[in-house]
Amino acid sequence: MTTEVLLGNLIEYHTENPGGDELALCEFLCRELRARGADEVTITQVPRAKGSEVGAYVFARFGSPQLLINVHIDTVPANTGWTQDPWIPSITADKVIGLGAADTKGAIAAILTVLETIVPHNVGLLFSGDEEHGTSCIRAFLTTARAQGIERALVCEPTNRYVGVRHRGVSGYHANFQGQGGHSSNADCMPKPITILARLAVELDDLGQRYVSHGPDDMKGICMNVAVLEGGVSFNVVPDAATLTWSIRPPHGFDQDTFDQEIKVAIENINPAITLTRQLHNPPFSTIHLAPFEQMLESHIQGFVPLQFWTEAAILSDAGINAVVIGPGNIAQAHGADEWVSRDDLKWAVTLFTHIFKDTLQ
Numbered sequence: 631m632t633t634e635v636l637l638g639n640l641i642e643y644h645t646e647n648p649g650g651d652e653l654a655l656c657e658f659l660c661r662e663l664r665a666r667g668a669d670e671v672t673i674t675q676v677p678r679a680k681g682s683e684v685g686a687y688v689f690a691r692f693g694s695p696q697l698l699i700n701v702h703i704d705t706v707p708a709n710t711g712w713t714q715d716p717w718i719p720s721i722t723a724d725k726v727i728g729l730g731a732a733d734t735k736g737a738i739a740a741i742l743t744v745l746e747t748i749v750p751h752n753v754g755l756l757f758s759g760d761e762e763h764g765t766s767c768i769r770a771f772l773t774t775a776r777a778q779g780i781e782r783a784l785v786c787e788p789t790n791r792y793v794g795v796r797h798r799g800v801s802g803y804h805a806n807f808q809g810q811g812g813h814s815s816n817a818d819c820m821p822k823p824i825t826i827l828a829r830l831a832v833e834l835d836d837l838g839q840r841y842v843s844h845g846p847d848d849m850k851g852i853c854m855n856v857a858v859l860e861g862g863v864s865f866n867v868v869p870d871a872a873t874l875t876w877s878i879r880p881p882h883g884f885d886q887d888t889f890d891q892e893i894k895v896a897i898e899n900i901n902p903a904i905t906l907t908r909q910l911h912n913p914p915f916s917t918i919h920l921a922p923f924e925q926m927l928e929s930h931i932q933g934f935v936p937l938q939f940w941t942e943a944a945i946l947s948d949a950g951i952n953a954v955v956i957g958p959g960n961i962a963q964a965h966g967a968d969e970w971v972s973r974d975d976l977k978w979a980v981t982l983f984t985h986i987f988k989d990t991l992q
Contacts, residue, residue, distance in 0.1 A: 632743075633739050633740055633743040633976045633977075633979075633980055634721045634726050634739075634973060634976065635721070636739040636742055636743060637719065637726050637728075637731060637735055637736055637738075637739035637971070637976070638719035638721060638726065638728065639658075640655070640730065640735040640738055640739060641717060641718075641719040641726075641728035641729060641730055641731060641735060642717055642718070642719065643655040643658065643703075643717075644717055645703050645704045645705055645730065645759070646704070646705050646706065646707045646708065646729070647685075647704040647705065647706065647707075647759070647760060647761075647762045647763045648678075648683055648707075648763055649683075649707065650704060650705070652685050652686040652687075652703055652704055652759035652760070652767075653673070653675060653684070653686040655703050656673045656686045656687065656688040656703070656757070656759075657673065659688045659703075659738070659757050660673055660688050662742055663688070663690040663742075663745070663755065666742070666745035666746060666749070667692075667745070667749040668690040668691060668692055668755075669691050669692055669693065670690070670691040671688065671689070671690045671691075672688070672689050672776075673686060673687070673688050674686065674687055674688075674689070674767075674770065674771070674774075676759070676760065676766050676767045676770045677766070678760065678763075678764055678766055679764045679766050685704070685759035685760035685764075685766055685767050686759050686767065687703075687756060687757060687758035687759055687767040687768075687770070687771060688756075688757045689754060689755065689756050689757075689771065689776055690754065690755040691754055691776065692749060692750045692751060692752065692753045692754070692755075693750075693751045693752040693753065694752050694779060695752055695753055695754030695776075695779060695780055696752045696753075696779060696780060696781045696782065697752065697753050697754070697780070697781070697782050697783070697784070697986075697990065698753075698754045698755075698756055698780045698782070698783040698784070698946075698951070699741065699753065699754070699755050699756070699783070699784045699786065699983075699986075700756045700757075700758060700768065700783055700784070700785045700786065700942065700946070701734050701735075701737045701738050701741070701755075701756075701757050701758075701786040701957070702734055702757075702758050702759065702760075702761030702762070702786075702942065703735070703738070703757050703758065703759050704759045704760060704761055704762050704763070705729050705730040705733065705735075705762065706733075706762050706965050708729055709965060709966055709967050710967065711966075711967030711968075712967045712968055713967070713968055714727065714968070716728060716729035716969075717729060719731070723973075724972060724973055724974070725970040725971065725972050725973060726970060726971055726973065726976070727968055727969065727970040728969065728970075729969055730969070731959070731963075731969050731970050731971045732788040732958070732959030732960065732961075732963045732964050732969055732970065732971040733787070733788055733959065733961075733963075733964035733965065733969070734786050734787055734788065734957055734959070736788075736957070736958045736959050736971040736975070736976055736979065737786035737957040737958055737959075737979060738757060738786075739976065740958060740976055740979035740980045740982075740983055741755065741983055743980050744980055744983040744984050744987055745987075748984060748987040748988060748991075749987075750986075750987040750990040750991065751990045751991050752990060753987070753990055754776070754780060756768070756771060758771065758942075761942055765912065765942060765945060768942050768945055768946070769945060772945070772946075772949050777949075780951055781951065781952060782922060782923070782951065782952045782953070783943070783946045783951050783952070783953040783954075784953070784954060784955075784956055784986075785941050785942055785943040785946065785953055785954070785955045785956075786955075786956065786957035787937075787939075787941050787955050787956075787957050787961070788957055788958065788959030788960050788961050788963065788964055788971070789935075789937070789955055789956050789957055789959075789961070790932070790959070790960045790961070791931060791932045791958075791975070791978060792931060792932045792933055792934070792935045792956075793923065793927060793931050793933070793934045793935070793954050793955065793956045794935060794936070794937035794941065794943070794954060794955030794956065795916065795917040795920060795934045795935070795936065795954055795955075796849070796881075796882050796914070796915055796916040796917065796936045796937070797914065797915050797936060797937040797938070797939065797940060797941060797943075797944070797955075798849060798853065798879040798880060798881055798882075798914055798938075798940065799879065799880050799881075799882075799884070799911075799912050799913045799914035799915070799940065799944060800877060800878070800879050800910065800912045800940050801877060801878050801880070801908060801910060801911045801912070802875070802876075802877045802908070802909045802910035803875070803876050803877065803893075803906065803907065803908050803909065804873055804874070804875055804906070804907045804909055805827060805830055805873070805874040805876075805897070805904050805905070805906050805907075806871065806872070806873050806874075806904070806905045806907070807821070807823040807826050807827055807871065807872055807901065807903060807904050807905075808823070808870065808871045808903070808905075809821040809822070809823050809868070809869070809870055809871065810870060811867070811868055811869055811870025811871070812867075812868050812870075813866070813867070813868070814865070814866045814867060814868055816868070817868050820868055821901075821903075822868055822869075823861050823869055823870070823871050823872035824859065824861050824862055824869060824872045826872070826900060826901050826904065827859060827861075827872045827873070827874040827904070828859065829900050830874060830896065830897065830900050830904065831856045831859060831874055831876070833896045833899075833900065834854060834856050834876055834893075834896070835854060835856055837854065837892060837893075837896065838851070838852055838853075838854020838878070839854075841854070845880075845881040845883070845884070846881055846882070846883070848936050849881035849882070849936060850881070852878045852879060852880045852881075852884065852889075853877075853878060853879035853880075854876065854877075854878055855876060855877045855878070855879075856874070856876045857875045857876055857877060858873075858874070858875040859872065859873075859874050859875075860872060860873045860874075860875075861873060877910075879940075880914055881914055882914040882915065882916040883914075883916075884914060893906065894906075912940055912944060912945070913944045913945070913947075913948050914944060915940075915941065915943050915944035915947050915953075915955075916947065917947070917952065917953060917954050918947060918950075918952040918953075919952050920934065920954075922952065923952075923954045926986060926989060927956070927982075927986075928985070930978075930981065930982045930985055931956065931982075934954075937955060937961075938961075939961055941955050943955050956982075957979065958971055958972075958975040958976055958978060958979035959971040959972075959975055960975075
């Protein structure tokens with residue numbers, strides 16, 4: 631079976647997140663990995679952080695893993711504008727089209743292709759769900775005994791044949807204000823939640839501007855994004871509550887404690903009754919030690935670069951595992967209509983993983 635056909639089989643599994651079935655794809659991958667000589671293959675179901683959905687991951691062990699190769703199996707929901715069914719793959723002369731082709735089922739197909747002829751030594755393969763929505767699967771894996779002994783990791787994302795060695799984190803926040811609400815004829819005499827949080831919104835934007843020159847040369851600023859202010863119902867009603875949503879994308883080395891204190895001071899100055907909740911906190915990423923990857927990847931890559939998107943390499947690095955990001959495809963094709971990966975990139979990925987797996991046998 632060719633890499634392109636394997637990829638087509640993977641695309642046909644609905645693993646959109648939320649709403650997809652990660653377990654079904656894990657069961658397929660489990661059979662494929664066992665047939666390719668893994669010493670152990672396990673499937674683990676992982677409850678989502680929110681709601682009733684359950685994610686899943688499959689882990690294959692070849693020997694006693696020191697190197698982990700991680701690829702996420704979930705995709706975003708299909709965007710608008712597709713000219714074909716997102717889950718029915720098209721294989722053309724130069725590309726494979728389908729949801730997840732680039733992000734990141736192409737990497738899985740390349741790995742399975744190489745495993746047909748090479749059984750690596752001391753390698754773990756983690757094909758994990760919930761990357762696009764909550765990171766519950768990789769966090770659950772890291773709490774298990776199977777994660778012990780892993781020193782290095784390749785996290786597969788579409789990097790256009792480059793290797794990602796650092797990227798921003800991402801944190802999301804909600805601020806809430808609860809008033810009593812009522813008729814707008816009494817608006818002068820009661821707290822106005824939207825106005826109170828609007829003041830906070832302006833202060834947050836100003837705070838983001840103060841950070842514009844902070845950080846490393848290729849990743850300055852924190853990308854403060856004041857995104858949503860919700861609460862009103864009608865022009866003649868003072869709402870009883872409002873919610874402000876914002877996010878930041880800080881670089882590696884960001885002083886989170888100082889920033890949190892600045893937010894606290896801003897809230898105290900505007901209205902101490904504002905309550906703050908951090909809904910999401912994914913840390914920045916920087917490769918711990920580059921030299922082992924320079925030796926491993928040799929001439930198979932275009933170079934080492936910072937990335938503009940977040941990956942689960944940050945979670946592995948936070949756990950003390952030395953990681954980089956690499957994989958077939960281009961992030962420009964991810965999350966859009968008619969997502970695709972070039973057949974040349976799939977061939978490159980097969981060559982790359984062939985080199986890596988052979989290297990583990992020496």
